[in-house]
Amino acid sequence: MSEGALAARVLDALLREDYGGLRRFAGGSVLALPGGPSVRLLEDDPGFLSHTVVDPSQGLRLDDVLAAVRRVADPRDDVAAFERECRETLATARLHAAARPGVLRRLARVPDELRRGPGTYYETLAAYTDHPVHPTGRCRIGLNEAELKGYAPEFAPTFPMRWAAVPPERVTAAGVLPEWWPDEGLFPVHPLTVPHLEDMRVLPEPFLDVAPTLSMRTVAVDGRTHLKVPLTTSTLGLRNRRTIVPRTLPDGALAERLLHDVLRREPHLPVLLADEQTYGHAGSPLLAYMVRRFPAATARAHIVPVAALLAEAPDGRCVIERWDVPELFGAYLDALLALNVTLFRYGIALEAHQQNVSLVIGDGGLKLLIKDYDGTLVLAEGPLRGRGAFEDARMVTRDPEALARVFVTITLHLCAAAPAFGLARRGLLPARDGLAMIRDRLDAALGPDDAFLRARTLDAAALPGKAMVTAGTLVDKARTGSADINKHYGPPGPNYLLRDRRFRHHHRHHHLLHPRDDRDDTCC
Template sequence: MTAPNPDACERALACRVLDALLRENYGNLRRFVDPDKRTLASPDLPPIRLRPHRFLYDFAVEPGQDLGLDDVLRLARHVADPRDDIASFERECRDALATMRLHKRVHPEMLARLDRIPGERRRGPGTYYDTLAAYNDHPVYPTGLARTGLTEQDQRAHAPEFAPSFPLRWAAVPREQVTTTGVKPAWWPSPEDVGLAPAMATTHELFPVHPLSARHVLNHDDVMLAPDARVEVVPTLSMRTVAVAPLTHLKMPLPTSTLGLRNRRTIVPRTLPDGALVERILRLVLDREPGMPVLLADEQTFGHADSPMLGYLVRRFPEVTAHAHVVPVAALLAKAPDGTHVIEQWDVPALFGAYLDVLLRWNVTLFRYGIALEAHQQNVSLVLTGDETPSLLLKDNDGTLIDPDRLAGALGPAADAAAGFADPRMTTRDPEALARVFVTITLHLCAAALAFGLAERGLLPLRTGLAMIRDRLDAALGPEDAFLRSRTLDADRLPTKAMVTAGTLVDKARTGAADINKHYGPPGPNYLRDIEPCS
């Protein structure tokens, strides 16, 4: 179709992008789909073959066609509204393609390097599994590897897939401009440690600054960038969060976008106290749900200077994780140094089943409290200490959605502590809104995406994986969960997100999305129906 012939990376990306545009029905693209012939026939291109699919849309682009990015972008331009930002989306696609090709070149070398890491150093909430996961793309967003505005050199020096280490920069901020809470770690430097006058310790607060953000900090009045770098760190999967000590991570603003142009990796100040408040609410729930194998990172230490480029979050992990395998869900399908997949270090059906047991029981329980977590694959980890049931480790809770009335009804007087979110988008009294988050995050991203991924890799039959999800969700839902059952197991179709539309292509004024991460597209197939139960 396109000329010259696209390479394997481009063909794969072109399929992913077109799949996303079809899922979201961008520009009413589905009008060109002939479901009987299983083709997409647009005026500008030869027919594109489709195959039946059950994840988020009824069809997916059949692989193996000579389909390139130019073809897909031409199609996008054909259906776009003149106001849509096709130019930015094209840059995003080109950035993702460049990263895919870079990954293809360096992945074997990185696997060999990681293979030399001793077993004990692969444990704990470090970066070993994060580095492996960084070579996997997002399960849904087609250009998840794109980091807008960063060069290849920037990524080689600071991105998780290269496992670099680098020292942090530090900025002195006048104390009257600063809001902080919690206890700083012992490794936090003093002004003198980073080349500033010792007297500044009484007038300024030191903020950690990612090296890629240093020039942006200079734009702030009265803020002084320290001359000396201090504290060596290694990037985690999120890149803006770095590992500092065995049980401590540090989150800082980063001047880039991922998962859409509008998904900036800065830190909006109000997200810090809101995320900390959600953590405290979850701890109240856990106090009332004994035996729930869920661990929470401590995110009660943070600071900001009322700027998205001046903020930090200190994340402390429970001691029990120190010698455990702490595996982000995003890493389970990644290639391991021995040529297998990470999940194959364990019994695949047994681990997947045990994970689903905890995941679904926990999130159904939260739904009863009026809570729906936006805890996707990067923010949920399995903590594996032996043969016993894995625990879930949760972090980064600032995207949670909560019904304050249901929470108050479930927690009683303790719910008073849950009042006062700075971001009004974190609360709702609409059960449909809660159900949409449950389905699109817990079911789609954390459960079904794994089942489809395991099947694609030949690790677990798709029917088996989907039946495992259905059976465990059925077991988790009780008589009081009729509404959630009606929106999941018994639903004709399931909600899906329109991430590309809201993230890059169409501005918020036209989508009406108060939160681009909760903007929804056409419903997709219910992959949990019409499958045989399994034991």
């Protein structure tokens, strides 16, 4: 990512969110940056989250964008943190550019059998892609070059987990520990977190070698198990800390059980759930863990996070090109929309974005794998009421509109539309075809009793969008008024599902998804 490309992405996000009233400086196809140059705007039709985008070819300087931020900012805004975030993103992108060829050469030598199961092959590839919405998604705030190379998934490292001896009276735990756990009285600690545990004895002996997944704080232990531990960095904004708030562990486990309730009632849904019922904490966001176990059906399948579909594979093609692109994308949309529309009927909206939803591609056809449930939103008066209480009140709402906003911003924007627009940019599927596939499959999933959700999606004049930069870094919760920074919304954007209605495609076939050929170098 060049400086001009990053500057354009940052300015796009600020305009989308209308940070500091920045839109008032735009007229026609020109944005007059306060105190800076004029910037060309391009009409984006069909638009993903905005009707216009900044022309990335004009050589925009990051300094000019940040100067404009300083001019429109409220004195209370954390502009310094945002500047640091942008500059660290640029430095990380340059580090990626230097390391990527070597990493891809290493991954090209990974045999096909090791690319299957819930390992790190696809996770490493996905780590080189940009977040569809947040412009500084590559940044792990505060980590230096050596720490990134030693522990970030882009560099495909392995490292030994550290272990802390925690007094039993401080421990709250649930579930059954794996056989490889060294001792019940020990807590796993990420090496980067060790310096922050001043009052804790951390054993010098390494007991377990692990590899980072896309989230970085979650590491792969073996072919069936991941381990989630706290990190002191932030991603997607300074306020998005990668520590683990203790209450999120039982809340996530309860949300998973609710999903199992739904799947028992709806056995036709092609969905697998990761088991996240084993966890522990010591009352601290720096001393906690969650053991994630994967279903047996994932062991021999390709487990491809949605974030990896458009990543560059070692052969230079996109990951998705290993399979027939329209067929795979269509089968994925069938599963995604059938699941989330069904959950909406039960009063559930998953905050399962492109990192937490994976395609399970094996001999039995496509399934979805869902993990990380602690951002789930549940309707208080929904059909599953009375199944338990969440410790975090923000996981429950009495407002169906809140549920619909999560459905739109996560399921539609990040999991369906972002890949469709990405396929179009890469010349793999025309935008009108990809959007028609989303529209047709959502239309088919919505039944006669789903008028509310239909009105908020297919028939809406505009679609809500998150103000991720505003809430994640620049403005604190006390001033945004949002209890959850991940559910803070800015100005609405275009409804890309309203466009080109005449282009309709009816791919309702569920074929087995076979690779285009069986050469190792095409297995991405």
